[in-house]
Amino acid sequence: MKELTLDMALRMLEAAERWAREVAGYPCSIAVVDRSGALVAVHRMDGAAMATTDIAIEKAFTAVAWGMSTFLGSRWLDPRNVGQRIGDHAFGMIGRGKGRLCLIPGGIPVTDEEGEVIGGIGCSGIPAGLEGISDTAVSQAGIVALYEESR
Amino acid sequence: MRMSLELEKRILHRAVSKAKRLGKPFSVAIVDDRGWLVALHRMDGAPAPTAEIARDKAWTAAAFRVPTTEVGRFGDPRQPGFGLHPHDWNDRLSTLPGGLPIEVEGEVIGAVGVSGGTAEEDLAICRAVLQEVGSRS
Numbered sequence: 001m002k003e004l005t006l007d008m009a010l011r012m013l014e015a016a017e018r019w020a021r022e023v024a025g026y027p028c029s030i031a032v033v034d035r036s037g038a039l040v041a042v043h044r045m046d047g048a049a050m051a052t053t054d055i056a057i058e059k060a061f062t063a064v065a066w067g068m069s070t071f072l073g074s075r076w077l078d079p080r081n082v083g084q085r086i087g088d089h090a091f092g093m094i095g096r097g098k099g100r101l102c103l104i105p106g107g108i109p110v111t112d113e114e115g116e117v118i119g120g121i122g123c124s125g126i127p128a129g130l131e132g133i134s135d136t137a138v139s140q141a142g143i144v145a146l147y148e149e150s151r
Numbered sequence: 152m153r154m155s156l157e158l159e160k161r162i163l164h165r166a167v168s169k170a171k172r173l174g175k176p177f178s179v180a181i182v183d184d185r186g187w188l189v190a191l192h193r194m195d196g197a198p199a200p201t202a203e204i205a206r207d208k209a210w211t212a213a214a215f216r217v218p219t220t221e222v223g224r225f226g227d228p229r230q231p232g233f234g235l236h237p238h239d240w241n242d243r244l245s246t247l248p249g250g251l252p253i254e255v256e257g258e259v260i261g262a263v264g265v266s267g268g269t270a271e272e273d274l275a276i277c278r279a280v281l282q283e284v285g286s287r288s
Contacts, residue, residue: 005195006167017156038199041192046155050187 002112004034004119008146009041012110012121015145016138017045020126023141024133028125030142031056032110035118037064045125052124059107059122059135061100067117070107071136077103106135108143154183154261159190162263162280169279170194170267177267177276180205184261186213186243194267201266208250209264210243216259219250249273253284 009032016030027047032040037060044053062070075081076090093103107122123138159181166179176197181190186209193202211219223246248270252262263280265273 003195006192007195010192034199036199039191039193039202042188042190043156043159044187044189050183050185053188 002118004032004040004110006040008032009119011149012142012146013041013043016121016123016142017043019141020045020123020138024126024130024138026126026133028123028135028138029053029056030121030123030138031060032142033057033060033064033120033122035064035116037061037120040119048125055102055104055124056106056122058100058102059104059124059139060120061107061122062097062102063107063109063120063122064117065097065101067109069105069109069136070103070122071105073103074105104135106139108136108139110143110146152255152258152260154181154189156190158284162283163190163192165283166263166265166276166280167192167194169276173268173272173275175268175272177265177273178202178205179276179280180209180264182206182209182213182262182264184213184259186210186262189261197267204245204247204266205249205264207243207245207264208247208266209262210250211245211262212250212252212264213259213262214243216252218248218252219245219264220248222246247273249277251277251281253281255284 020028027045029044029048029052031042034040059070109117110119112118121139121142123135126135170177176194178193178197178201183189208219215222250264252259263277265276
């Protein structure tokens with residue numbers, strides 16, 4: 001399995017920051033973790049709120065922890081998805097993983113050519129409710145840059 | 152002068168090239184003047200806990216506005232302030248060498264924390280960082 005290196009992380013951060021600045025127009029924090037969920041690199045852009053740094057790290061960690069985007073995980077907490085029986089929902093996930101799990105959209109796992117999860121990227125700071133602009137979109141910009149580079 | 156992402160990237164680039172000359176992988180953390188993390192790079196091969204330790208050192212240096220090693224004197228039973236414990240202050244307090252405040256024109260604009268090598272190596276990287284921004288401390 002390919003290791004996620006600091007160089008790869010910085011390429012992802014560079015592209016994601018450019019997307020946040022030039023397309024989204026909002027400052028944010030972006031974090032990249034390796035396949036054990038350990039932080040490799042994080043940047044907080046000028047003007048982003050100080051809380052965004054830790055939230056970005058938590059989103060990247062959560063994407064690796066479940067091997068799926070936190071956007072999908074956030075649906076577990078949607079009241080419309082709560083079933084009839086106790087245990088049908090995932091409200092119990094809140095605060096788990098020593099408080100590091102974050103079920104807010106914006107974290108995406110990074111996979112290699114074989115589809116193995118080699119790390120994750122998370123973004124925080126983009127306001128919700130904007131058409132086509134979100135934390136997830138910023139993270140995706142980072143992933144695209146990595147894949148285009150390795151093509 | 153304030154911390155900016157551009158300045159942090161310059162600082163981290165300098166720190167990583169200094170680390171490569173030392174031939175070891177390190178984690179380097181930069182925090183703002185309030186101690187909040189703004190940028191962190193963990194080099195390939197640096198153990199995962201070094202990231203958090205580097206952040207702790209940077210937080211301590213920014214919060215107390217002195218090198219991390221000087222915070223240790225608060226734990227001296229002969230000194231006032233005895234009893235300061237790492238479990239105070241959000242678990243972040245670190246008195247290990249390798250955290251220095253970044254002071255520019257008499258003002259602390261942030262701090263750097265380094266972890267991964269010996270005390271001397273961690274400090275050498277901190278000093279390279281201070282040189283990069285022209286800090287005197």
